[in-house]
Amino acid sequence: MELTSAFVLHHRPYRETSSLVDVLTQDYGRVSLVARGLRQKKKRSSSIQIFQPLWLSWYGQGDLVTLSHIEVDEPSYRLVGNASLCGLYMNELLVKLLPLHEAEPEIYLAYRQALSSLQQKSNEQITLRLFEKALLSHLGYGLALTVDVDSGQNIEDEGMYIYHPDSGPRRVFGQQLENTVSGRSLRHLDQEAEFDDVSLKEIKHMMRSVINYYLGGRPLHSRQLFAGLNQFTTKTN
Template identity: 85%
Template sequence: MELTSAFILHHRPYRETSSLVDVLTRDHGRVSLVARGLRQTKKRSSPIQIFQPVWLSWYGRGDLVTLSQIEKDEPGYRLLGNASLCGLYMNELLVKLLPVHEAEPDIFDAYRQALSSLQQKNNEQITLRLFEKALLSHLGYGLALTVDAESGEAIEEDGIYIYHPDSGPRRVFGQRLQNTVSGRSLRHLEQEAGFDELSLKEIKHMMRSVINYYLGGRPLHSRQLFAGLNQFNTKTS
């Protein structure tokens, strides 16, 4: 197979000197491969680094193929501190939600754009929410953000809604329940503009519920890292 553009999403030891590597390619989607003997390479010189654009090829058939060639493309994205955790979160979403060997060039481009945004130290919460939205859309799980799923009426800015992943937002009345989202926040997400602290908080809770639905109960280890960091910051502040 010819060389194709890719990013390393995750890698782990396999047998004595090899690694199991999950990659996101532009032309073939997510690919799981065996990198034989690669752990003998010095870590600093190895192209098997997360957030590193590479060119690679493989051979074999089925869900697990064998790496045949890999080389660095452009310099890797340098994500520091919390931005690095955001990158790990995106990687884990891709590994757990993307099917193998299905080309998703739009997801590849959205991922590259999100890495660039994180490297430039743009608002991390906005970057993650827009990436999540793009990922769900390209997987066929696009969010319904303009119409009440129950009444069919247009979303009202001052309305309060609960978002149901299988159908969309439904308005609730009376006492405000946990994990509700305002029509105003839904508009911000639909237009991808106008975010503020309140709308980002509401959208974060909504997106977590939606993503949990599609994960089918599988935990995200990167969320545990976020929780641990927040707990540490609380204790030291």
């Protein structure tokens, strides 16, 4: 097959000298492949790095194919500190949510844009929320952000809502409940603008609930890394 643009999402040892590699490609979506003898070839192995734009090809059929050629496309995105953890989080989402061998060029583009934003040290929370939103949308799980699913009325800035992943936002009244999100925050996410600390915090909790729903209970190890880093930072400050 012809070379296709790709990023490595995750790789792990396989048998004595090979690796199993999950990649995101522009033309074929997520692909799982075997890189035979990779760990014996130091020069070739150095190309199998996350956040590195690549050209690659493979042969074979089925869910697991064999890497045949790999070369570096452009310089790697340089993600430092929290930005690197954000990148690992995006990679893990793609591995766990994307089906195999289904072309998703919009997701590939959203991923590249998110890496560029993280490298430029843009607001990491905004970058992640917009990536999550784009990923869910292109997987067919688009967020309903403008209408109360119970009343059919437009979302109101001053209203408080519980977001149900399988249907959308429902307004709540009276006592403040956990995991509520204001109509104002929903508007910010819908318009992808005007974010502030309050709306980003509410949207983060809402998106975590939505992502967990579609993960079906599978844990995200990158979240544990975030938690560990935050705990370390708290102790050292």
